Structures are given as C-alpha cells and as structure tokens.
Amino acid sequence: MIIHQLSVFLENKSGRLTEVLETLGQENIKITALSVADTSEFGILRLIVSDPVKAKKLLKEKSFTVNLTEVLSIITPNESRYYAKALKVLSDLEISIEYTYAFSVGEKSVIILRANNPELAIKALQDQEIELLRASELYKI
Amino acid sequence: MEIWNRHIECMDRDELRRMQSERLRETVERVYFHVPYYRQKMQEKGLSPENIQTIDDLVKLPFTTKNDLRDNYPFGLFAIPMSEIVRLHASSGTTGKPTVVGYSRRDIATWSEVMARTLTSAGATNDDFIHIAYGYGLFTGGLGLHYGGEKIGASVIPVSGGNTKRQLQLMHDFGSTVLACTPSYALFLAEAIEESGLKREGLRLKVGVFGAEPWTENMRKEIEDKLQIKAIDIYGLSEIIGPGVASECLFQQGLHINEDHFYPEIIDPQTLEVLPPGETGELVFTTITKEGLPLIRYRTRDLTRLHYEKCICGRTLVRMDKCLGRSDDMLIIRGVNLFPSQVESVLLEMSEIKPHYQLIIDRINNLDEVELRVEVDEEFFQDKIGQLMALRQKIQQNLESSLGLSIKITLVEPKTLERSEGKAKRVIDRRTY
Ligand SMILES: [Zn+2]
Numbered sequence: 144m145i146i147h148q149l150s151v152f153l154e155n156k157s158g159r160l161t162e163v164l165e166t167l168g169q170e171n172i173k174i175t176a177l178s179v180a181d182t183s184e185f186g187i188l189r190l191i192v193s194d195p196v197k198a199k200k201l202l203k204e205k206s207f208t209v210n211l212t213e214v215l216s217i218i219t220p221n222e223s224r225y226y227a228k229a230l231k232v233l234s235d236l237e238i239s240i241e242y243t244y245a246f247s248v249g250e251k252s253v254i255i256l257r258a259n260n261p262e263l264a265i266k267a268l269q270d271q272e273i274e275l276l277r278a279s280e281l282y283k284i
Numbered sequence: 285m286e287i288w289n290r291h292i293e294c295m296d297r298d299e300l301r302r303m304q305s306e307r308l309r310e311t312v313e314r315v316y317f318h319v320p321y322y323r324q325k326m327q328e329k330g331l332s333p334e335n336i337q338t339i340d341d342l343v344k345l346p347f348t349t350k351n352d353l354r355d356n357y358p359f360g361l362f363a364i365p366m367s368e369i370v371r372l373h374a375s376s377g378t379t380g381k382p383t384v385v386g387y388s389r390r391d392i393a394t395w396s397e398v399m400a401r402t403l404t405s406a407g408a409t410n411d412d413f414i415h416i417a418y419g420y421g422l423f424t425g426g427l428g429l430h431y432g433g434e435k436i437g438a439s440v441i442p443v444s445g446g447n448t449k450r451q452l453q454l455m456h457d458f459g460s461t462v463l464a465c466t467p468s469y470a471l472f473l474a475e476a477i478e479e480s481g482l483k484r485e486g487l488r489l490k491v492g493v494f495g496a497e498p499w500t501e502n503m504r505k506e507i508e509d510k511l512q513i514k515a516i517d518i519y520g521l522s523e524i525i526g527p528g529v530a531s532e533c534l535f536q537q538g539l540h541i542n543e544d545h546f547y548p549e550i551i552d553p554q555t556l557e558v559l560p561p562g563e564t565g566e567l568v569f570t571t572i573t574k575e576g577l578p579l580i581r582y583r584t585r586d587l588t589r590l591h592y593e594k595c596i597c598g599r600t601l602v603r604m605d606k607c608l609g610r611s612d613d614m615l616i617i618r619g620v621n622l623f624p625s626q627v628e629s630v631l632l633e634m635s636e637i638k639p640h641y642q643l644i645i646d647r648i649n650n651l652d653e654v655e656l657r658v659e660v661d662e663e664f665f666q667d668k669i670g671q672l673m674a675l676r677q678k679i680q681q682n683l684e685s686s687l688g689l690s691i692k693i694t695l696v697e698p699k700t701l702e703r704s705e706g707k708a709k710r711v712i713d714r715r716t717y
Contacts, residue, residue, distance in 0.1 A: 150667035152660050154697050180669050185695050187667055206699040208660045212667040241668060257667075 144265045144275045145213045147195040148255065151188040152208035155181065163188060166205055172198050175284050176255060178244040189244070191216075191255065193282045214257045215264055216276040221252050229254065232271050238264050248284055285534060285597060288404035288436070289397070292544050293599045297592070300600070304547055305338040307572035312336045312345070315578050318363040321356055322580060339547065342570060343558055347581045350383060353523065358384040363578050374422045375522045385424075385522050388575035392431070398528035398542045399432020405533040405540065405597070406493050406516040408462050410437030413488075415460035417469060418496065419445045424526025425496050429464045432528065438462070445469070448476045456486055463492040467499040467507060467515070474510035489513050495520065495527055498607055501632070517606055523582060524569050530604055535596045538603030545573045548602065549581070550590055553611035554621065564589045564623070566611040567604065585611045587623055615645060615711065617652045620689055624710045627656065627691075630682050636664045636675055642701045647715040655692045656683070657701060 173193040219225035243256035258264040315322035369386040414433040418425030433440040495518035520527035530539035609625030640659040
C-alpha cells in the first residue's frame with residue numbers, strides 16, 4: 144500500500160519545473176498527480192508518476208536533487224466529509240500528517256498523504272474500511 | 285615514538301626564546317652588512333642592528349614579499365658571495381620571473397636536519413624504505429626529502445615523479461614503506477593501484493608525507509582509507525628552505541614548526557599588525573640561521589593559526605594548523621575579515637551538507653551584504669519544507685557564531701553554482717569601489 148512519490152528540490156527560478164516535465168515527457172513517463180510546496184526562496188515538487196525509479200534516475204542525470212518518499216493514497220467519494228473522516232481517523236491515533244493533496248477522478252477523490260507512521264496509518268484506515276490504492280492502481284490513473 | 289632532536293624539539297620555551305633572540309641578532313647583523321636591500325630598508329625606518337636585541341624587536345623590521353625577491357632577481361638578496369653558494373633552486377613563477385634560492389653548505393645541512401626531524405616525526409627510521417615521488421630538480425620537494433631520508437639512514441628510493449607503472453612496480457618489489465609525494469599524486473597512485481590489480485597486502489606502505497599543495501581533511505581521509513596508511517601533512521616553501529619548515533607528528537595535532545630556524549608570526553594581512561596567539565591570519569617567517577638567502581618577515585600569504593601548548597608527542601615546538609587558504613582571498617565585510625576557507629570549515633563540520641558553496645558579496649545602500657549559496661545534498665533531502673528551513677537556520681547560526689557575521693543563506697540545486705574550468709567559483713564580489 145506504500146506509494147513511492149518523487150520529491151524534487153526546486154529553486155524558485157523560472158524554467159526548472161518545465162525542465163522536470165519535459166525530461167519525464169521525453170521518456171513517456173506519465174504523471175498522475177503533481178503538487179508544489181514552496182517558500183519565498185525554494186520549493187519542493189511532489190509527483191506521482193508511472194515509473195518512479197526510472198524518473199528519479201532521469202532527473203538525477205539532469206542534476207536535480209531528487210528522492211523517493213513513501214506516501215499513502217486513498218480513494219473516497221467526491222465529497223469533502225470523506226476526506227475529513229480519513230484525516231480524523233489518523234489524528235485520533237495521533238498519527239501526524241506531514242502534508243496531503245488531492246485530485247478528483249470523475250465521482251471519486253484520490254488523496255495522497257504523507258504520515259509519520261505509514262504502517263500504522265494503513266492499518267487504521269483499513270480498519271475503518273477506507274479504500275487504499277495500491278501503487279500499481281494509482282500509477283495507472 | 286622517536287624524536288630526532290629531543291634537545292631542540294622538546295626545548296623549554298624560555299630557553300628556545302633566548303636562542304631565537306640570539307640567532308635573530310646575528311641574522312639582522314648579517315643582512316644589514318651584506319644585503320644592500322635590507323640595509324636600505326632598515327635605514328629608511330631609522331633602524332640599525334643595535335635596535336634589534338630580542339625576538340620582541342622583530343616587529344620593528346620591515347616585511348619581505350615575493351615581489352621583493354623578483355625585484356632582486358636572481359641573486360640580489362643573497363647574503364654571502366657566490367663562491368660560498370653550493371646550490372641553487374628556483375620556483376616557477378606563474379607570473380614573470382621565477383624566485384631563486386641559494387644555499388650555503390650549512391644551509392644544506394640545516395635542511396637535512398629539519399627533514400630528518402620531519403621524517404622521524406612521521407615515524408620513519410633507518411629501517412624504512414622511503415619512496416620519493418616528489419619531482420627532483422629545481423623544485424625543492426625531491427631533494428629535500430632525499431637528504432632527510434639519507435640523514436636518518438633510511439633506504440631512499442629517488443623515483444621522482446611520473447611513470448606510474450614503474451612507481452608501482454618499485455613500490456611493490458622494493459617494499460617501500462614511506463611514500464613522499466603531493467597529496468593529489470597519492471590519490472592518483474591509490475587509483476592506479478586499484479586498477480593494476482595489485483593486492484594491498486603485497487605492498488608494505490605504512491605512512492605518507494604529503495605537501496607542496498593545499499589539501500583538505502576530506503582528502504586526508506580518502507588517502508588514508510584508500511592506501512591504508514597514515515597521511516602526514518608537511519609544510520614548506522622554497523623561499524624559506526623547501527620542505528622541512530613544519531610537519532605533523534603521528535598525533536596529527538597541527539604541524540610542528542622548526543622555529544629554531546624559522547621564526548613564525550601571524551599577522552592581519554590588511555593592517556599588518558601581529559595577532560595574538562590562536563588567531564587566524566597570514567603566516568610570516570623570519571629565517572634565523574640561513575646564510576645564503578636570509579629572509580626577514582617573509583609574507584607567505586598562507587593563512588593559519590598557531591598553538592603554543594606542548595603537544596601530546598612531547599614536542600614543545602609551536603604548531604600551526606593545516607593551511608586554511610591564501611590571504612589574497614581575504615574579504616572585508618562591514619569591517620570584519622572573512623576568509624572563504626573559514627566558511628568552508630564551518631560547512632565541513634555539518635554532516636547534512638557537502639561543502640559546495642558560493643559566496644556572493646554585494647553592496648546594498650552602502651552596506652555590505654553577503655549571501656551564501658549552498659547546494660542541497662540528495663542524501664539529506666527528505667521532502668520536508670520544515671527540515672530545509674531548519675537546515676538553513678542552522679547554517680546561519682553556525683556561521684554567525686564562528687565568524688561574527690550575519691550571512692543570508694540560500695539553498696540551491698546541485699551543480700547550479702557557477703564553475704570555471706570544472707572548479708566551483710567560490711566567491712563573487714559584486715561590490716564596486
Ligand atoms: Zn606532536
């Protein structure tokens with residue numbers, strides 16, 4: 144249930160995001176989800192892609208600082224109360240969430256989250272019958 | 285652990301000081317009466333030899349620079365007739381004329397003595413095979429090590445530089461135990477050994493004496509790991525004598541300076557004031573026994589610090605830190621002296637980053653602003669904004685507490701720093717005056 148997300152350090156200067164996308168595009172690596180967290184000086188680009196290991200290698204060759212990060216993905220009906228419920232399950236167990244982002248696919252929401260204790264988080268979510276996505280499923284969306 | 289000349293190397297410091305004063309008096313007399321250049325310089329300051337009685341009077345004397353040597357090319361600063369000069373060495377000038385050094389018979393004996401101390405402090409004895417891969421010739425490296433090796437009675441192998449294949453073969457067949465070369469050549473040899481398929485067990489190397497170029501603690505670790513030897517730092521410059529000016533003992537706690545021959549001072553390169561013990565500044569030497577080319581307060585341009593406490597090895601000779609850089613690189617920021625090498629050593633102490641950095645200095649509203657750009661290292665990058673912010677703050681605090689300067693920190697992507705000929709450009713000074 145662990146998903147490997149690509150995290151890329153970016154300076155806030157124009158052109159670098161484009162370079163990441165072009166690099167992946169040229170090798171037909173599909174991007175399922177993308178989010179940017181930034182400060183006034185630098186940012187972290189987070190990507191769910193079809194082949195994270197290969198993507199990491201390609202970006203490294205282009206001198207990006209890049210790492211694979213373990214995240215979870217759940218899929219819920221497209222209503223915010225389901226998102227809220229999932230977060231509450233985790234906070235009740237004092238599992239902290241580093242960050243989360245989401246996108247919708249038709250009637251459904253796909254939520255990505257980074258928890259400080261992924262194994263415990265998986266178990267807690269499964270106990271509440273919240274549907275988790277496998278990497279193979281997520282990469283294909 | 286052996287000490288070559290216990291009488292001198294472990295001498296009581298007060299006694300040493302009396303000896304230095306005595307030798308300084310003789311030297312000043314010699315240059316005043318035999319080197320017109322020094323006589324004129326002293327007269328300009330209203331000084332005669334009687335004004336120099338003890339080592340404390342040294343501060344009255346003028347400095348000597350490499351330019352002074354060039355201006356007096358080739359033999360103008362020699363203090364004895366050419367009939368008494370038995371050897372000439374020269375260092376290649378990167379700009380213009382080389383600098384020429386002349387040795388009397390006694391200077392050569394002094395050189396052998398200080399090199400014998402150097403090799404002994406690195407653990408070498410008459411049972412050792414010293415593999416000298418420093419260049420022989422006008423450069424002082426090869427011959428300096430050579431005479432020291434012979435003096436301690438070791439078996440000297442004068443391979444000189446180049447022909448790596450033969451180097452390895454001799455090292456293996458003769459059973460070289462001490463390697464003497466530049467640190468970069470040591471690394472090159474380490475790789476060559478790996479590629480040649482020679483087994484480390486087949487080599488008898490135990491220690492290396494490395495110098496003649498700046499090298500970092502990281503390089504030392506790499507050499508020690510790859511060659512499985514102890515890597516000893518030695519320091520010297522041909523103007524003073526060549527190798528043998530200072531060298532580490534096996535405790536690697538700084539380089540013991542042979543100050544019974546070469547008296548060190550640390551000065552502020554800007555104000556030229558002598559700095560108190562322990563402060564970082566430019567290293568200055570006065571040769572107090574040399575006959576051929578005695579030099580008064582010669583500015584080495586090398587940056588270091590001096591430590592006067594007795595070493596664990598028992599030697600009382602003052603120790604200098606591994607050279608931190610060149611005084612020509614000094615920056616003055618809001619009146620504070622800043623050496624890029626100081627920034628580098630702060631960064632080296634932090635495990636989270638590699639010392640890939642660049643300093644950008646600018647003047648904004650008449651105020652100097654320093655920005656330090658540091659590359660984010662992949663091993664440390666963990667996808668958390670908070671972690672990167674904390675890293676930035678830590679770098680800033682560490683720099684501020686050790687340099688007394690507030691520096692703006694910018695985290696940058698790897699390999700984005702401006703490079704020239706493969707080397708990162710460490711400083712960009714945009715100030716205009
Ligand atoms: Zn020592």
